[in-house]
Amino acid sequence: xxxxxxxxxxxxxxxxxxxxxxxxxxxxxxxxxxxxxxxxxxxxxxxxxxxxxxxxxxxxxxxxxxxxxxxxxxxxxxxxxxxxxxxxxxxxxxxxxxxxxxxxxxxxxxxxxxxxxxxxxxxxxxxxxxxxxxxxxxxxxxxxxxxxxxxxxxxxxxxxxxxxxxxxxxxxxxxxxxxxxx
Numbered sequence: 001x002x003x004x005x006x007x008x009x010x011x012x013x014x015x016x017x018x019x020x021x022x023x024x025x026x027x028x029x030x031x032x033x034x035x036x037x038x039x040x041x042x043x044x045x046x047x048x049x050x051x052x053x054x055x056x057x058x059x060x061x062x063x064x065x066x067x068x069x070x071x072x073x074x075x076x077x078x079x080x081x082x083x084x085x086x087x088x089x090x091x092x093x094x095x096x097x098x099x100x101x102x103x104x105x106x107x108x109x110x111x112x113x114x115x116x117x118x119x120x121x122x123x124x125x126x127x128x129x130x131x132x133x134x135x136x137x138x139x140x141x142x143x144x145x146x147x148x149x150x151x152x153x154x155x156x157x158x159x160x161x162x163x164x165x166x167x168x169x170x171x172x173x174x175x176x177x178x179x180x181x182x
Contacts, residue, residue, distance in 0.1 A: 060168070060169045060170075061152065061166055061167065061169060062097070062152075062166075062168070062169050062171075063098075063102055063117055064117075065114065065117050065166065066114055066117065068114070069113075069117065069166070070114065070118070070153035070166045071114060073155060074153040074154060074166070075154055075155065076153055077147045077149060077151040077153065077154055078149050079149065080146065080147065080148050081146075081147050082145065083121035083122060083144075083145050083154075083163065084121060084122045084123075084124075084125050084127075084128035084143065084144055085097070085120070085121045085122075085142075085145055086120075086131060086137055086141070086142060087140060087141050087142075087143040087177075087179065088139070088140060091174075091179065092143050092173075092174060092177055092179060094173070094174065096143070097119060099116060099117045099118060099119060100116045100117075100120075101117045115157055115164050118155075118157075118165055119164065119165045119166075119167065120162060120164060121145065121154075121162075121163050121165050122161050122162060122163065123156075123163055124160065124161040125144070125180075127160045127161045127162070128142050130160075141179050142179070142180050143177045143179050144177065144178050144179075144180055145173065145176055145177045146176045146177070147165070147176070148171070148176065150168060150170070150171060151167055151168065151176075152166045152167040152168045152171060153165070153166045154166070
C-alpha cells in the first residue's frame with residue numbers, strides 16, 4: 001500500500017513538472033523557431049504519460065487552417081500594433097471575426113485557401129474607411145484592434161494596406177477591440 005502511495009506521488013510530481021514546463025514552453029511555441037525544440041523537450045519531459053500533443057492545442061488558431069498556413073512569408077506579431085477591421089455590430093462579437101471561408105463555406109475565392117481562412121484587416125485607418133464605400137461593406141463599422149505579442153501571424157496581402165491576420169485561439173480579440181466612429 002505504501003508503495004502504491006509513493007508511486008502515485010511520483011506520477012503526480014512528474015505530471016506537475018510537465019505542466020510547469022508547458023507553462024514556460026507554450027508561450028515560446030508561437031515563435032516558429034522554438035516549435036521543434038519545444039515539442040522535443042516536451043516529449044522527453046512527458047514520457048511519464050502526459051500527452052505532449054496537448055501542447056499543440058495551446059498553439060491552435062481561431063479557425064482550422066490548411067497545411068503550411070500561415071505561409072512562411074507571414075510575420076509573427078511580436079510587437080504591439082493597431083489594425084482596423086470592418087465589423088457589423090457594436091460592440092463587436094466573435095461573429096465579426098470570422099474568415100471568408102467560415103462565412104461562405106461553399107464559395108470559390110480568388111485568393112488562396114490560406115488567405116480565405118484568415119481575417120482581413122487594414123494597417124491604416126483611412127484605408128478601412130475607403131473600403132466602406134464598396135457596396136458590400138457600406139453597412140460596416142470600423143473597429144480598431146490592438147494586436148499584442150502572441151496574437152498570431154500577419155501578412156500584407158493587398159494594397160493599399162490590406163493584411164491577412166491568422167489569430168491564435170488564445171488571443172482574446174474582443175477585449176482588444178473598439179468600434180470607432182466613421
